[in-house]
Amino acid sequence: MSDRVLDVRGLVKRFGGLTATDHVTLDLQRGEIHALIGPNGAGKSTLINQLCGELAPDEGEVRIMGRDVTGLGVPERVGLGLGRTFQITSLLTEMTVAENIALAVQARRGGNFRLFDRLRGRKEVWAEVGSLLQGSGLATRAGIRVSGLSHGEKKQLELLVALAGKPAFLLLDEPMAGLGHSESQEMVQVLKRIAQEVPMLLVEHDMEAVFALASRISVLVYGRIIATGSVEEIRNHPEVREAYLGQEDELC
Numbered sequence: 001m002s003d004r005v006l007d008v009r010g011l012v013k014r015f016g017g018l019t020a021t022d023h024v025t026l027d028l029q030r031g032e033i034h035a036l037i038g039p040n041g042a043g044k045s046t047l048i049n050q051l052c053g054e055l056a057p058d059e060g061e062v063r064i065m066g067r068d069v070t071g072l073g074v075p076e077r078v079g080l081g082l083g084r085t086f087q088i089t090s091l092l093t094e095m096t097v098a099e100n101i102a103l104a105v106q107a108r109r110g111g112n113f114r115l116f117d118r119l120r121g122r123k124e125v126w127a128e129v130g131s132l133l134q135g136s137g138l139a140t141r142a143g144i145r146v147s148g149l150s151h152g153e154k155k156q157l158e159l160l161v162a163l164a165g166k167p168a169f170l171l172l173d174e175p176m177a178g179l180g181h182s183e184s185q186e187m188v189q190v191l192k193r194i195a196q197e198v199p200m201l202l203v204e205h206d207m208e209a210v211f212a213l214a215s216r217i218s219v220l221v222y223g224r225i226i227a228t229g230s231v232e233e234i235r236n237h238p239e240v241r242e243a244y245l246g247q248e249d250e251l252c
């Protein structure tokens, strides 16, 4: 089997006269964290939306686990192995940590949300919830309502909810956004642990986190990937430094 869980070829999205993604080609391989960085307005969200299936590309191809999914929507892509977290939280705030994970486990198993009360008795669902929580930063927070969690804890819960879908890979859209320094450091450790099992395409502005996590980095500028390489290659890449002119500190 190919090592590529995600394969993107020549993806183009135009908004009127603006080319938001301009023949983007990249892939995600088993065992890696591939970070996607770029200045504001570079086209990162547009690209992520095309990878999820929320936005149809004008040109190009997306493959998940070798299968062409370019014409497929979000649920079909999720069914083939796509997992993701959102910039805007999708958690149910009046439910507990464990209940949020249980709903995601049940959704993967083809359950109906209205059957949630009956779900309470489903041992196998709760066993799965327990094993997802075990070893996570939320192990002691299972019974707490989401509304009582810190921002960092909510971000961790979003990851557990995404993992409950047993994805082949994860698309992470700014997991560090809004986190304080120690919360970010904790999140880096959480992502490192998860990446041993589940490869990730990571869109992130926090360069310290990107450099700590990424096996490969791609740089998107004005819709084009201008470089892909290791942390060292990207740090020293002249075009990348040029694109981040005025933000060089972030690359040091």
Ligand SMILES: Nc1ncnc2c1ncn2[C@@H]1O[C@H](COP(=O)(O)OP(=O)(O)OP(=O)(O)O)[C@@H](O)[C@H]1O
Pocket (backbone or CB within 6 Å): 015, 018, 020, 038, 039, 040, 041, 042, 043, 044, 045, 046, 047
């Ligand atoms: N629906 C849309 N209609 C028209 N233009 C759009 C649309 N969505 C995005 N754009 C434009 O496409 C370009 C890329 O935007 P996008 O949001 O993908 O960038 P980004 O890299 O995610 O930026 P940020 O880091 O600020 O979130 C921008 O110039 C943006 O104004």
